[in-house]
Amino acid sequence: MNGCFFKRAIVFLLLGATVTVAVAWGCSLWSFVWGVRGEGDTSFSENQVLIMVQWKRWGAISVHMDKETFESRVFDKFEKRASRIELPHWTDFSRPLRESRLGLSGREIRNAEGRGWPAYSLWYEIDDSHSRSVKGGIQVGTRHAPMQDDAVPRVLPLRVIVPGFFVDTLFYWAILWIPFVPPIWRRHLRIKRHQCQFCGYPIGISPACTECGKPVMARSAKTKA
Numbered sequence: 001m002n003g004c005f006f007k008r009a010i011v012f013l014l015l016g017a018t019v020t021v022a023v024a025w026g027c028s029l030w031s032f033v034w035g036v037r038g039e040g041d042t043s044f045s046e047n048q049v050l051i052m053v054q055w056k057r058w059g060a061i062s063v064h065m066d067k068e069t070f071e072s073r074v075f076d077k078f079e080k081r082a083s084r085i086e087l088p089h090w091t092d093f094s095r096p097l098r099e100s101r102l103g104l105s106g107r108e109i110r111n112a113e114g115r116g117w118p119a120y121s122l123w124y125e126i127d128d129s130h131s132r133s134v135k136g137g138i139q140v141g142t143r144h145a146p147m148q149d150d151a152v153p154r155v156l157p158l159r160v161i162v163p164g165f166f167v168d169t170l171f172y173w174a175i176l177w178i179p180f181v182p183p184i185w186r187r188h189l190r191i192k193r194h195q196c197q198f199c200g201y202p203i204g205i206s207p208a209c210t211e212c213g214k215p216v217m218a219r220s221a222k223t224k225a
């Protein structure tokens with residue numbers, strides 16, 4: 001009985017994770033941030049200018065970063081200031097690209113797309129410096145965005161956003177589990193009261209229920225013996 005309960009709980013957890021992926025993929029195919037007002041900020045340090053813009057809506061977030069690093073101090077006259085916008089922790093934008101680490105390029109233009117609901121659970125990256133190549137996702141086509149010349153890739157994201165994926169999985173697990181809670185609870189109560197778990201008829205000495213004919217619980221039979 002208990003083993004069955006836990007097995008079922010694990011199956012439902014897997015189902016919850018599957019729904020989480022399906023919802024994130026659905027959000028990625030059909031939820032876009034077009035027409036949403038972005039929230040942006042430009043910040044400076046001595047030799048760096050950092051532009052960050054974020055667009056958010058139901059199930060979708062786009063994060064754009066344009067970071068240019070110079071070899072010498074160029075922003076003396078600007079007030080040094082940290083960005084007011086915080087990079088989502090799941091982007092790896094705080095870690096510089098290989099080209100920048102090797103000093104081959106001073107500029108990084110990066111775009112992260114997070115998808116999922118209620119929390120963002122999966123993400124992918126569109127690399128603007130390499131002709132809009134998709135990283136961390138499967139491209140399944142393109143789509144024309146309003147006010148933009150080039151088509152935007154349609155992508156099924158594959159990178160996991162750890163806390164978001166966990167939250168969504170539990171959320172869908174709970175929703176899928178709810179219809180099963182009253183029957184489980186009712187069966188549990190009937191067994192405790194020495195009643196047949198199927199029909200609620202009191203259990204006698206018979207190994208089968210005298211009311212509905214179904215086998216009575218082994219534990220109840222043992223207590224009777």
Ligand SMILES: [Zn+2]
Nearest residue numbers: 196199209212
């Ligand atoms: Zn019965």
